[in-house]
Amino acid sequence: MTLSKTLAAGVMTLATVGSALATDLTIVSWGGAYSESQQKAYHDPYMEMNPDINIINDESSAEAVAKLRAMNEAGNVTWDLVDVVASDALRLCDEGLAMEVDHDDVLAPAPDGTDASDDFGDLIVSDCFIPQIVYSTTVGYRSDAVGDNPPTDICAIFDTETYPGKRSLEKRPINNMEWALLCDGVPKDEVYDVLETNAGQERALAKLDTIKDDVIWWSAGADTPQLLADGEVIMGSTYNGRLFSLIVEQNQPVEMLWDAQVFDLDGWIIPAGLPDERVEEVLDYLYFATDTQRLADQAKYISYGPARESSAPLVGKHAELGIEMAPHMPTDPNNSKNTFLYNYEFWADYRDDIDAKFQAWLVR
Known part of the structure; x- marks a missing residue:
């Protein structure tokens, strides 16, 4: 064998051994533009620094609670890290399905030495939860389909006379029930008091009944942007970062309705x-x-606010478009004039019961 062939064989052997020794980390998230932002801000640079690590993306976060319950029951947990909303973190922690952590022990301090727990502050809503982003669920609408009368109020969802056409809403009670009660006249600070009663739940479903025939129900965050891009709906709910991608990166004729985000x-x-x-x-x-x-880096790719206080001053321009990202954040003063604060504890306590009621309503 020639020297070059010998060297080549050696390189192949080392590559094979390296590949065989690589450790797979299965990280579960939401897919679409969001997972892409994590890939660029977190996964790629981490794997570059740690060539023995191979990160596998799983897009099952929407089903995380049910799947982790099943894995635990089977005694075979195949996921290593899971991206979840705060209310699901509370449920998983309460059920013993998520590991408690000492945030100051396992997370980096801020650059000035501030402990992680102080840097994240009140966003640490559970001993099992490691905050990453602040985001909002809001509504996008086709600007070319509303004429000279663009919607300014969340209740446009229920106004099929002024805005005829299909809407897309998430196939779960969260947010839909709150918006339904708001648009049925319940004051913002009384929504959860009403929603914890059977009468309040029925009231929300009755309001949703008024548009049920006009709704396309979605399960993945990418669904509404696609439906809007295809012109299949006139408006629809999804995460603000998905709409940012549709409007700014894809230049679609869509606008954001920030009211009651x-x-x-x-x-x-x-x-x-x-x-x-x-x-x-x-x-x-x-x-x-x-x-x-790293949390500031994610904001270069998607319009979600980083959860660390120390990250906020580092949020700059979009990595590829060069536009300032701060005005596109849900926390920007122009966007947050009328926000609705999600109640994590309420949904941790009532989610299973209201889910069952909502799914039964969907098929009746």
Whole structure:
């Protein structure tokens, strides 16, 4: 064998061994523009620094609670890290399906030495939850389909006379029930008091009944942007970052309706029951992916506010378009004049019962 062939064989052998020794981390998230922002801000730079780590993306976050319950029941947890909304983190923590963490122990301090728990502040809503972003669920509408009368109020969803056409709403009660009660005359600060009663739940469903025939129900965050782009709906709800991508990056004739946008938190949980060596690998990734700079980096790709206070001053321009990102954040003063604050504890307590009622209503 020639020297060149010998060297080539050696390189192939090393590559094969390296590949065989690579550790897979299965990270569960939401897909679409959001997962892409995580890939660019977190996954790619982490794998570049740690060539022995291979991150596998799973887009099952919408089903995270049910799937983690099933994995736990089977004694076979195959996920390493899961991106969930705050209310789901509370449920998973309460059920013992997510690992409690000492935030100051496992997360990086701010650049000035401030402890992680102080840097994240009140956004740490559970001992199992590691905040990542502040986002909102809001509504986008086709600007070319509303003439000279663009909607300014969330109740345009229910106004099929002024705005005829299909709407898209998420196939779950969260946000839909709150908006229904708001548009049925319930004051904002009384919505959850009403919604915890059977009469209040029926009242919300009765309001949704008025547009039920005009609704296309979605399950994935990418659905509404696609339906809007295709002109299949005149308006629809989704996450503000998905609409940002549609409007700014894809230049579609769509505008954002910020009224009664529902603020929410999204972040990480570590599934309970992982072997120690897998926990160690996950914590190493988390230390990197949740530091001040990395959370600010994600905001270069999608219009979600970073959860660390120290990250906010570092939010600059879109990495590819060069536009300032701050005006596109849900927390921008021009966008947050009338927000609706999501109640994590309410949905952690009532989610299963109201889910069952909502799904039964869908098919009746």
